[in-house]
Amino acid sequence: ENKDLIKKIDALKISWSDEKNLIRKTFLIISESNKYKDYMSSSGNSYHADKEIVIKLLKKEISENEVLKNYYEDRSIYWVDDYYAVTMLIIKTIKLFQEDWDEFVPLPSIYKTSDKDGNEDRKFIIELFRKTIIHSREYEQLIDKKTKNWELDRIAVMDIILIKMALAELLEFPNIPVKVTMNEYIELSKLFSTPKSKIFVNGILDKLIVDLNKKNLINKTGRGLMT
Structure with a gap:
């Protein structure tokens, strides 16, 4: 053990x-x-x-x-x-886990560590939270434009939160591929929101990404990160 x-x-x-x-x-x-x-x-x-x-x-x-x-x-x-x-x-x-590990190998950290000075995952979570809060009103306006047939206060709160977080990733984190962000928040909607949320989140994010790309607002650094 x-x-x-x-x-x-x-x-x-x-x-x-x-x-x-x-x-x-x-x-x-x-x-x-x-x-x-x-x-x-x-x-x-x-x-x-x-x-x-x-x-x-x-x-x-x-x-x-x-x-x-x-x-x-x-x-x-x-x-x-x-x-x-x-x-x-x-x-x-x-x-x-690796097959050659014995009982003395420490359990892996739940966060990735990139260097001695800090914790990459922890920093990312804090920064994502901060960016989402700072730009919350701005993101609400973007979402509102893509939900003309919906009243914003009638959309599941969790869906709004997830879309805001996705927007923060798309616009503020240049090293995260667009496709990774898209897939991640669709998966999160399956786990934490309503049965139909994955369709809603997918549809709204897809529309937002198209518009943001047209305006050159999504800037990713690295080959293949825009898709």
Whole structure:
């Protein structure tokens, strides 16, 4: 067992000893999935296959597990949103695992570190938040022009927030490709907004990008970043 993980569990005083029923229900959900059955019936074994099945189960059977979601939401209302974010971070961490790692290798940071002076991901999050707030009114006006048949106050608040964040990325972060921003916020709308939000966010962003490009307001540095 990973020593760093054990240390963190001990520090947070995490224990599942009183949640045997929850663990049993979760295991039954996993064991009944086709992914798990296919994996268990497979003749070949490899580290890659083991890692892939864990990631697949996290994406579906864990992230959509109502039993687990209810358990965490009962503990804290903030888990309503955090559940999906934490699931994505777990997947990100597992993807970094290497077969030759032993139990003494520290767990990867949830943020990328670019140098000794700071944390690249953390800086990006803070800067994105700041830019979105600073230009909030300006972005609302851009969105309003593309939603003529909608009243702005009747559009899902989360959709507006996501589109504003996407605009901040498009206009203020020259190293992030347009396509990456587009795909990222469509995915976020699936996780955090209404069932139809992905269509709405996709449509509005597409129109905004066309207009912003015509006005030469999207300036990306690097080959292929404009698409």
